Amino acid sequence: MPNKPSLMLFGAGFGTRMGDLTKTTPKPLISVAGKPLVDHAIEIAHEAKIENIAINTHYLAEQIQDHFLGTGIKVVHEVPTILETGGGLKNALSILGNDSVITMNTDAVWRGNNPINELLSHWKPNKMDALLLLCDPSRTHGHQGGDFTLDDHGVISRGGPFVYSGLQIIKTDALSQIQQTAFSISKLWDIFKQSGTLRGHVYSGKWCDVGHPEGINIAERMLAK
Secondary structure, three states, X not given: OOOOOEEEEEOOOOOHHHHHHHOOOOHHHOEEOOEEHHHHHHHHHHHOOOOOEXXXXXXXXXXXXXXXXXXXXXXEEOOOOOOHHHHHHHHXXXXXXXXXXXXXXXXXXXXXXXXXXXXXXXXXXXXXXXXEEEEOHHHEXXXXXXXXXXXXXXXXXXXXXXXXXXXXXXXXXXXXXXXXXXXXOHHHHHXXXXXXXXXXXXXXXXXXXXXXXXXXXXXXXXXXX
């Protein structure tokens, strides 16, 4: 893919599942295996040669702003209220552009092939409006329950064993159909589901949810193996 899409990192959340750990530190800056969670995502992006990267902020935004000073990563602060994932993406389009965008949560770590490269290698924009990177439960750590079912053609439906990893590539033009300011990215998925263009791919490596305190130790053990 000669022109890599822009990347939107979601970093605005309050991190309530982390309890006391996020009282004074935003979740993206919590340390896992010796470096902030968000830096794990940034390393993956740089390895995949993604050039245009933005992160949204709201809670304890100044700390994230300071963390990225001088890096070239663009920080989009959401005020006065948080915009959720869909609203955050829509709010950042002036930076990301109106083409397909990769979005990535910042509360997970990965082991195996570069997940962005794997996602892009299965992206078929002539057939898809969104491609979600899913995880097989047997390769998922620190997480219980599933999100999607996947058929033989890669079409996904709500409910089922496969876990959404928080990484996807998605077309943004349908955002103009949504009038709300704050909304979930799942509103776009619902639009694409109706047209049969919502697809999934199961990641070949391992993935760990670090959205809760126990996830830190689980992630560090997974990375150390």
